[in-house]
Amino acid sequence: MKRSKRESSAPSCATLCDVKPGEDACITLVEGALDPVVRRRLGALGFREGEQVTCLRRAPMGSPILFRVCGAEVCLRKEQARSVRVAEQTPEPVAAAS
Amino acid sequence: MSCHGSTESGVGVLEGTVEVALLGSPNTGKSSLFNRLTGLSAATGNYPGVTVTRSRGTARTPSGSVTVTDLPGTYSLEPASPDEEVVLDHLEGRLESDAAPDALLVVLDSTTLFRSLGLCAEALALGHPTAVVLTMVDELRARGGDVDVTALSRALGVPVVETVAHRGRGIEDVRELLDAAASWPVALIPPPCDDDAQLRGWIRSVLDSARYRVPGSSVATSRIDRVLLHPVWGSLVFLAVMFGFFQVIFTVAAPIQDAVQGVFDHWGELAATNLGSGFFADFVGTALIGGVGGVLVFLPQIMLLYLMISVLEAVGYMSRAAFLMDRIMARSGLDGRAFVAMLSSTACAVPGIMATRTMPSSRDRIATIMSAPLMTCSARLPVYLVLIALLVPDDARLGPFSMQGAALFAMYLLGGLASLTVARVFKATLLRRGALPFYLEMPPYRLPTLRGILRAVWVPVWMFVRKVGTIILVVTAVLWVLINFPAREAETARMDEAAAQSYVMENSFAGAAGKAVEPVFEPLGFDWRVDIGLIGSFAAREVFVSTMGQVAAAEDPEDPGDALRQLTHTHGPHQGAQVFTAPTIVALMLFFAFAMQCVSTLATMRRETNSWKWPALAVAYMFVLAYGTAWLGHWITGLVIS
Numbered sequence: 001m002k003r004s005k006r007e008s009s010a011p012s013c014a015t016l017c018d019v020k021p022g023e024d025a026c027i028t029l030v031e032g033a034l035d036p037v038v039r040r041r042l043g044a045l046g047f048r049e050g051e052q053v054t055c056l057r058r059a060p061m062g063s064p065i066l067f068r069v070c071g072a073e074v075c076l077r078k079e080q081a082r083s084v085r086v087a088e089q090t091p092e093p094v095a096a097a098s
Numbered sequence: 099m100s101c102h103g104s105t106e107s108g109v110g111v112l113e114g115t116v117e118v119a120l121l122g123s124p125n126t127g128k129s130s131l132f133n134r135l136t137g138l139s140a141a142t143g144n145y146p147g148v149t150v151t152r153s154r155g156t157a158r159t160p161s162g163s164v165t166v167t168d169l170p171g172t173y174s175l176e177p178a179s180p181d182e183e184v185v186l187d188h189l190e191g192r193l194e195s196d197a198a199p200d201a202l203l204v205v206l207d208s209t210t211l212f213r214s215l216g217l218c219a220e221a222l223a224l225g226h227p228t229a230v231v232l233t234m235v236d237e238l239r240a241r242g243g244d245v246d247v248t249a250l251s252r253a254l255g256v257p258v259v260e261t262v263a264h265r266g267r268g269i270e271d272v273r274e275l276l277d278a279a280a281s282w283p284v285a286l287i288p289p290p291c292d293d294d295a296q297l298r299g300w301i302r303s304v305l306d307s308a309r310y311r312v313p314g315s316s317v318a319t320s321r322i323d324r325v326l327l328h329p330v331w332g333s334l335v336f337l338a339v340m341f342g343f344f345q346v347i348f349t350v351a352a353p354i355q356d357a358v359q360g361v362f363d364h365w366g367e368l369a370a371t372n373l374g375s376g377f378f379a380d381f382v383g384t385a386l387i388g389g390v391g392g393v394l395v396f397l398p399q400i401m402l403l404y405l406m407i408s409v410l411e412a413v414g415y416m417s418r419a420a421f422l423m424d425r426i427m428a429r430s431g432l433d434g435r436a437f438v439a440m441l442s443s444t445a446c447a448v449p450g451i452m453a454t455r456t457m458p459s460s461r462d463r464i465a466t467i468m469s470a471p472l473m474t475c476s477a478r479l480p481v482y483l484v485l486i487a488l489l490v491p492d493d494a495r496l497g498p499f500s501m502q503g504a505a506l507f508a509m510y511l512l513g514g515l516a517s518l519t520v521a522r523v524f525k526a527t528l529l530r531r532g533a534l535p536f537y538l539e540m541p542p543y544r545l546p547t548l549r550g551i552l553r554a555v556w557v558p559v560w561m562f563v564r565k566v567g568t569i570i571l572v573v574t575a576v577l578w579v580l581i582n583f584p585a586r587e588a589e590t591a592r593m594d595e596a597a598a599q600s601y602v603m604e605n606s607f608a609g610a611a612g613k614a615v616e617p618v619f620e621p622l623g624f625d626w627r628v629d630i631g632l633i634g635s636f637a638a639r640e641v642f643v644s645t646m647g648q649v650a651a652a653e654d655p656e657d658p659g660d661a662l663r664q665l666t667h668t669h670g671p672h673q674g675a676q677v678f679t680a681p682t683i684v685a686l687m688l689f690f691a692f693a694m695q696c697v698s699t700l701a702t703m704r705r706e707t708n709s710w711k712w713p714a715l716a717v718a719y720m721f722v723l724a725y726g727t728a729w730l731g732h733w734i735t736g737l738v739i740s
């Protein structure tokens with residue numbers, strides 16, 4: 001969204017955009033400043049707070065980015081990925097559902 | 099409960115049957131289920147967003163029948179795009195053509211229940227009698243997942259059955275379920291949909307009690323994607339797929355086409371020997387066999403085109419293409435979804451334009467609608483094939499590839515680049531706006547079913563045959579009359595047959611019309627006979643081919659194949675010179691590439707944008723583009739060959 005957080009942003013405010021292919025992360029916040037329709041749609045696609053996400057790969061030239069969330073593979077452009085805050089996952093495989 | 103649209107399944111829609119709506123996310127198997135239940139042919143594909151309109155049909159149940167409606171896929175009941183609005187409007191009975199459903203059949207992809215139960219919750223909250231069908235249970239179990247259907251049913255409070263929709267497994271259970279559609283339960287306590295955290299909690303508890311085990315990612319899919327989505331290999335494969343696509347149209351279809359052509363030539367000879375001469379014989383020989391038959395010989399190519407598109411769609415490659423192309427589409431201000439709409443437009447702009455309904459932004463939609471008709475559609479194919487055959491010798495090779503195939507690929511590339519450029523211009527001027535959310539689901543690769551592919555090919559091919567039998571036949575017949583009358587019997591009494599034919603054509607009504615517009619197209623090198631074809635092609639592009647067929651048959655009834663090449667200007671400064679020179683052929687191809695010559699596309703544009711403004715603008719800009727580039731092409735080709 002903002003120019004300032006371009007490439008390597010501080011881990012405290014990491015977004016989906018910073019998750020590297022092969023890494024997991026947990027969604028902490030879907031930015032509220034977002035258009036409510038976009039916010040809800042991201043939620044319906046599985047990008048909800050508390051959900052676990054894996055980054056699978058990036059398209060040529062870095063965007064879109066393919067994620068695995070809620071058992072489905074969904075891709076988002078960088079711009080949307082930036083509006084989803086995440087906490088990097090420390091290896092702690094206590095997935096609730098299995 | 100309205101009653102219309104009889105079905106091919108042999109069971110008419112009965113007055114007073116129960117209306118059931120199929121609700122589900124895109125690509126969950128709703129259309130496959132619908133087709134199995136009703137025997138009708140809704141389009142299916144492994145690309146999110148294939149069903150853009152709703153279809154209705156009757157499903158037989160053990161003790162009667164119910165009416166089922168297949169709705170477009172939706173991720174949520176909060177619409178973000180026009181086709182999702184259709185879903186909500188249908189559920190609330192706001193569409194005048196059909197009544198509100200009496201019951202909801204929620205179709206859920208069992209491999210993504212953590213997500214799709216969100217939609218299920220919204221559906222339950224509507225308070226209709228509801229039941230749930232789980233699809234893809236084969237993939238669920240193959241990937242190590244599992245679900246207890248009985249427990250899920252208990253947790254949701256509504257009946258649940260599991261199916262493998264596209265293979266028809268479990269369909270009988272669905273029929274049994276449908277039997278009692280009117281008495282399906284209504285959720286007693288509506289699930290909490292308004293609060294994200296509560297909804298998540300609800301989903302978790304439901305799936306816990308159903309002992310749901312999340313499937314792992316598909317091993318085959320991630321292996322294939324490692325190559326097909328690789329920045330370098332993936333892009334190379336993509337280009338190879340696109341190039342191969344057009345090579346196949348030439349190299350595989352050519353022998354089949356020759357065989358069909360042979361049959362028509364044989365009929366032409368039969369007609370010539372058995373019907374004698376006279377108007378009827380001429381009508382059969384030139385208008386029916388030379389004209390309409392000349393269009394019908396392209397059936398193999400059109401079939402192949404649809405076959406390849408439906409295979410790409412069914413295996414799941416379309417989404418990958420959209421993924422790879424998104425960055426390039428972004429340059430035109432659009433996104434990967436627009437790429438799929440444009441790729442479908444290579445079959446026909448009408449479904450391409452309809453496919454834009456999955457796009458959330460109305461500005462992106464209109465920009466795509468305005469540029470999609472520039473994609474090379476299957477109606478341009480016969481015209482290009484005829485013209486390329488005149489321009490490029492058929493034994494010319496480009497390395498291992500046929501030069502004709504490469505020329506055709508170039509025409510498709512041109513159409514693609516032109517529509518991207520036009521979209522960009524529209525987005526930068528009339529439809530300016532910032533970036534919009536882009537999301538796209540990547541389904542696992544799936545083996546297409548023979549049934550699904552046959553259906554996807556058969557429906558458009560049948561439509562092509564119908565088009566040939568109706569509009570193209572009528573326009574060709576009208577043109578035949580205009581070309582052959584007035585009869586000029588007195589003037590031609592002492593000429594030989596070929597001279598008489600040319601004389602009649604030159605002095606016919608059509609000849610007068612062609613000559614009237616000749617000055618307009620003179621700079622492009624077209625003569626009045628080409629102009630007749632051009633006028634006819636505004637009804638349907640293929641009419642150009644049938645008209646040239648008639649012209650050729652009139653010029654040289656013995657060898658119509660070669661007659662076009664030999665055609666010479668009858669008067670004016672170029673009298674006696676060949677008409678179909680390289681510059682003229684190039685100009686013609688460019689004209690056909692850019693001109694808006696399709697009534698159905700205009701009608702679809704009007705319907706989808708709800709205004710005459712956009713179709714009118716499309717006609718205008720495309721004509722300017724067509725004339726301008728044709729003129730340039732004529733000039734440049736002239737310079738190059740001289």
Ligand SMILES: Nc1nc2c(ncn2[C@@H]2O[C@H](COP(=O)(O)OP(=O)(O)O)[C@@H](O)[C@H]2O)c(=O)[nH]1
Pocket residue numbers: 122123124125126127128129130131141142143144145146147148149171233234235236237261262263264265412544546547550
């Ligand atoms: N493995 C598997 N594939 C399915 C099943 N149902 C549908 N498919 C495939 O999934 C794709 C999407 O199906 P479709 O009926 O078009 O889904 P819709 O978008 O919900 O209408 C097609 O390629 C189908 O062949 C199923 O139960 N199992």
Ligand SMILES: [Mg+2]
Pocket residue numbers: 128129130141142148149170171
């Ligand atoms: Mg469908």
